[in-house]
Every structure is written in structure tokens, then in C-alpha cells.
Amino acid sequence: xxxxxxxxxxxxxxxxxxxxxxxxxxxxxxxxxxxxxxxxxxxxxxxxxxxxxxxxxxxxxxxxxxxxxxxxxxxxxxxxxxxxxxxxxxxxxxxxxxxxxxxxxxxxx
Amino acid sequence: xxxxxxxxxxxxxxxxxxxxxxxxxxxxxxxxxxxxxxxxxxxxxxxxxxxxxxxxxxxxxxxxxxxxxxxxxxxxxxxxxxxxxxxxxxxxxxxxxxxxxxxxxxxxxxxxxx
Numbered sequence: 287x288x289x290x291x292x293x294x295x296x297x298x299x300x301x302x303x304x305x306x307x308x309x310x311x312x313x314x315x316x317x318x319x320x321x322x323x324x325x326x327x328x329x330x331x332x333x334x335x336x337x338x339x340x341x342x343x344x345x346x347x348x349x350x351x352x353x354x355x356x357x358x359x360x361x362x363x364x365x366x367x368x369x370x371x372x373x374x375x376x377x378x379x380x381x382x383x384x385x386x387x388x389x390x391x392x393x394x395x
Numbered sequence: 396x397x398x399x400x401x402x403x404x405x406x407x408x409x410x411x412x413x414x415x416x417x418x419x420x421x422x423x424x425x426x427x428x429x430x431x432x433x434x435x436x437x438x439x440x441x442x443x444x445x446x447x448x449x450x451x452x453x454x455x456x457x458x459x460x461x462x463x464x465x466x467x468x469x470x471x472x473x474x475x476x477x478x479x480x481x482x483x484x485x486x487x488x489x490x491x492x493x494x495x496x497x498x499x500x501x502x503x504x505x506x507x508x509x
Contacts, residue, residue, distance in 0.1 A: 317496050328486055328502050329438070329486070330500070331496070334496050334497070374437075381493055382428070382451065383498065384437075385437045387437045388437070
């Protein structure tokens with residue numbers, strides 16, 4: 287079945303630092319997504335990417351849809367304490383989403 | 396407007412017992428999904444309802460899992476009998492239309508099977 291490999295598994299950074307995480311797949315996806323799960327909550331959509339090569343920003347977040355359509359990365363600039371959580375990449379396949387294993391982000395003041 | 400609500404938030408049961416999870420989607424959302432995250436792994440698709448019909452149940456692990464959505468409103472997911480490997484967080488999500496990437500997730504039910 288389809289699998290998304292997400293890295294790193296976890297990150298411990300200091301407030302103000304930039305963060306980068308990525309996701310690769312053996313399959314092609316036509317839509318790549320980044321979701322964030324706050325502690326005790328469900329995942330929330332951060333960014334959606336629809337075209338190969340597309341670069342999209344949402345505030346301090348920037349994500350890119352890889353040219354091969356098999357990868358994506360997410361950057362967070364100038365991290366703040368509320369960035370703490372688990373970040374999941376996902377590819378859309380028919381009517382369902384295929385998720386990565388998540389990147390746990392901890393931000394220290 | 397209320398979001399997706401799930402009940403209970405936590406459930407601890409013994410192996411062999413039965414547990415029923417409930418999900419109330421956002422009002423008016425015809426599409427309802429169940430996903431599961433086993434600790435440290437990916438969030439995995441279980442099944443998809445459109446109104447009361449099962450559109451795709453390819454992710455259901457085995458016949459110990461039964462999902463229903465009578466009347467096309469709330470949904471239940473029953474595990475009977477529960478096994479140790481069923482432990483994890485069960486998420487419900489809803490969306491107003493099919494084929495959308497924007498799913499609204501509930502907070503999940505943390506199921507622990509001892």
C-alpha cells in the first residue's frame with residue numbers, strides 16, 4: 287500500500303529558530319497537505335498544495351509540492367511556543383487521505 | 396457552530412471486552428470518516444460514509460470492527476472483542492463534500508486495551 291515517510295520523527299528547538307520537515311512517498315499524489323495536531327486535539331489543516339512545484343505560505347509557514355509529486359516539505363520560521371505539536375503530511379488518494387507518521391515539535395523558550 | 400465531537404475521550408478496557416465509540420459530525424456534513432493512529436505510527440484510514448452508506452471500508456482491520464451511521468447523522472464504531480493491538484487514538488472527521496482535502500477532525504478517542 288501507499289506509505290509516506292516523514293522526517294524527522296521529532297525536533298527540539300529553541301524559540302525563534304527556523305524548522306524544516308519533509309515527507310517522501312513511493313507513489314505520486316495530486317494533492318499534498320500539511321496538518322497540525324495540538325496536544326489533546328484533532329489534526330487541523332495548515333496548508334494544501336495542488337500543483338507540482340507549487341510553493342505556498344500561510345503566515346510563518348511555507349510548504350512546497352515537489353516537482354516529482356512524490357515529496358513535500360514544510361518550513362516554519364521564527365518558531366514560537368504555540369508551534370508545539372505533531373505535524374503530519376498527507377497525500378490525497380481518491381476520497382481518503384494517506385498520512386505520514388508525524389513530526390513531533392517541541393519549542394523551548 | 397459546533398465542531399466534530401467524539402465520545403468518550405478516553406476508554407480503558409480489558410482484552411475481550413466490547414467498546415463503542417461515537418462521533419457526531421458537523422451538522423450538514425454528509426461525509427464522515429474514521430481514522431486511527433496507533434502509537435508513533437501514521438494516522439490510518441478506516442472507512443468513509445456518505446450519508447448512511449459506506450463508501451469505502453477498505454481500511455477496516457478485520458470483522459471485529461463494525462461501523463454504523465444510521466440516519467446519516469452520528470456514527471458509531473464498535474470493537475468486539477477488543478484485542479491489545481486495537482489500542483490507539485480513533486479520530487472521526489467530517490466534510491461537506493466528497494473528494495475534499497479539508498477534513499474537520501474531532502479530538503479523538505484514546506482507546507487502551509489491557
